[in-house]
Amino acid sequence: MIVAQNLHKTVQTLAGDLPILRGVNLTVGAGDSLAIVGASGSGKSTLLGILAGLDVPTEGRVLLDGADLNALDEDGRAALRAKTLSFVFQSFQLLPGLSALENVMLPLELQGVADARMRAEQSLAEVGLAARSDHFPPQLSGGEQQRVALARAFVSQPKILFADEPTGNLDAVTGAKIIDLLFALNEKHQTTLVLVTHEQRLADRCQHSLVLEAGEVVNEPAQANMAAGEAGLSC
Numbered sequence: 226m227i228v229a230q231n232l233h234k235t236v237q238t239l240a241g242d243l244p245i246l247r248g249v250n251l252t253v254g255a256g257d258s259l260a261i262v263g264a265s266g267s268g269k270s271t272l273l274g275i276l277a278g279l280d281v282p283t284e285g286r287v288l289l290d291g292a293d294l295n296a297l298d299e300d301g302r303a304a305l306r307a308k309t310l311s312f313v314f315q316s317f318q319l320l321p322g323l324s325a326l327e328n329v330m331l332p333l334e335l336q337g338v339a340d341a342r343m344r345a346e347q348s349l350a351e352v353g354l355a356a357r358s359d360h361f362p363p364q365l366s367g368g369e370q371q372r373v374a375l376a377r378a379f380v381s382q383p384k385i386l387f388a389d390e391p392t393g394n395l396d397a398v399t400g401a402k403i404i405d406l407l408f409a410l411n412e413k414h415q416t417t418l419v420l421v422t423h424e425q426r427l428a429d430r431c432q433h434s435l436v437l438e439a440g441e442v443v444n445e446p447a448q449a450n451m452a453a454g455e456a457g458l459s460c
Contacts, residue, residue: 226385226417227253227276232285234271234440245271246282246440253433255384258411258418260428263437269421270389272437276419277310277387278302290384307336311383313407315393317370319362319377325349325369326358329377336381348380349373352406368399372406379410385417392427404430 234246246268253259263269274280276287278294279302287294290309294302311332312318319328329348333341349358352372362370371391378386391407392400408430411418420431428434436444 226255226257226290227251227419228288229272229276230286230288232272232275232282232287234268234275234280235283244440246275249285249435249437249440249442251435251442253417253419255417256415257433258408258420258431260431260434261419261421261437262423262425262428262434264423267437268440269423269437271440273387273389273419273421277312278306307332309384311378311381311386313371313374313378313386313388313391315390317362317367317374317394319370319373321362324359324361325354325365325373325376328362328373329380332377332381344380345376348376351379351410352376366399367395368403371395371403375403375406375410379414379416382414383416385419386411387419387421389421390423391420392424 229249229251232246232249233244235242235244237243249272251259261269261272271280275282276289278287278289278297289305292305297305320331323331326342326345326349329345330341333344338344346355346358349355352375354369354372354376357365357369362373365373388407392403395403404427418431420427422428434444435442
């Protein structure tokens with residue numbers, strides 16, 4: 226589902242070239258879950274952005290659901306994302322002027338889906354917020370807002386879900402509930418999951434993990450873990 230080959234990312238600063246990623250390789254099979262782990266500044270979010278086609282590497286390439294992102298222009302990558310991907314962010318990314326239901330309906334409406342309202346109502350019910358569908362984001366708690374974000378992410382039945390620090394703005398108890406819900410929905414929908422986190426407890430919930438330090442992969446046993454996963458084993 227996702228293949229990254231020799232990814233490098235370098236940005237130019239006043240002090241000269243700054244390497245962000247250095248030769249990252251990874252493979253994620255359909256329905257697998259991968260945690261990208263590392264401290265702040267290790268390159269996690271940059272890697273996620275490149276895997277999702279939101280950014281382009283300085284060197285290397287990404288194959289996403291069989292498509293070579295290097296061969297697509299910005300419009301082509303956007304079209305692929307709309308068809309294939311969903312996202313969950315640390316900051317929820319809900320539109321404050323839309324109700325919970327309208328936020329969940331939005332990606333379906335942009336795709337021209339006829340039964341957008343019905344599917345959005347079902348998705349909100351899946352995350353336990355059917356009774357809060359008419360509330361606006363400022364009227365919801367942080368945990369409720371992230372539940373809306375999860376409903377929006379899964380309503381379009383994506384092949385791949387990218388989650389970037391999904392509990393970063395939540396307290397420990399609420400965060401644990403959100404993670405339980407995320408993995409339950411992911412299992413139900415059989416979505417390929419790529420989770421960016423600095424928390425080992427979240428990484429341990431995934432089948433595979435990739436540890437970044439200063440833009441480099443440092444966990445050599447990861448390939449053995451990948452092979453075990455391909456043989457039908459998981460932790």
